[in-house]
Amino acid sequence: MRESPTMALAQLEPEGLDAEGQNWQQRKSIQTRLAILEAAIDCLQEHGFARTTTQLIAQMAGISRGAMLHHYATKQELIASVLEYTFFKRMENFLAAIRTLSEDERVDRNAGIEIYWESLLTREFGAYLELMVAARTDSELREVFLPKARHYERIERAEVARAFPEWQDDPDAYDLAMDFCISAMQGLLFNREIWEDRDRRIRLRRFISTAIVMLRSGALAA
Known part of the structure; x- marks a missing residue:
């Protein structure tokens, strides 16, 4: 049994950022962390x-380096929280956008492809x-990055499947569609500045969308 969307998103929410029920000083601390x-x-x-660097981040946040170190003693600790925060925001925003789609937009026009593309920008x-x-190439960062990225990927798969119930009867096709979509769309992102032709990028996204619809309908074998 899969978790509710609220429970799944709660797994991604960084610790110490929930202001509800907190006193003034705690809310101020949360605002500084944000x-x-x-x-x-x-x-x-x-x-x-x-x-x-932590010094540059403190400068951009408009706080002292001492205040920064009070909340995040090391760069590694900060980066771990940044990862959690970016994962949470990406998932929250993507799901909010998906829930605005009509069934026709979601199923027949496969509008989720363009929403996913916008999320990559x-x-x-x-x-x-x-x-x-x-x-x-950074072993310390890798130790932090990989477990959190893999955790996010698992939750992302479950949440997107819930947002697109039309895939529920064929989980194998869904997994292949997700792999294809993520690989192709992120590849498109990496080449965006090399492929300067906007129409070329739009055509490729349409092709990705068509392939995914064919996979869902069974016209393309998983």
Whole structure:
């Protein structure tokens, strides 16, 4: 039995960021943590992992380095929270967008493909991408990154399956569709600046969408 969306999203929510029921001082601390995490995302997006330092993040967040260290004593601890925060925001925003679709948009027009594409253009995914690439050669980052990325992937699969119930009768086809969609769309993202032709990118997304519909209908074998 799968968890409810609220329970699944709760698994991704970083600790210490829930302001509900907290006193004023605790809420202020949470606001500072959020400011740090948002600044870290901007820093990763603009400067890359190698040039992202706790000092630069503190500067972008508008706080002292001492205040930064009070909340995150090490860069590794901060990056772990940044990963959790980006995963949570990406999932929350994606599911919110999917729930606005009509059944016709979701099933017949496969509008989720464009929503997923838009999610790849967000600053949260940009920060995640910087960490994913850096984790390939940074062993300390890799130790933090891989377990959290794998945890997110498991929850993402369950949540997206719930958001698209038309796949529930063929879980094998669903898994293949997810693999294909993620691989193809992220590959498109990586080549976006090389493939300058916007129409070319749109045609490829339409092809991805058509292939997924064919897979769901059984016209294309899993």
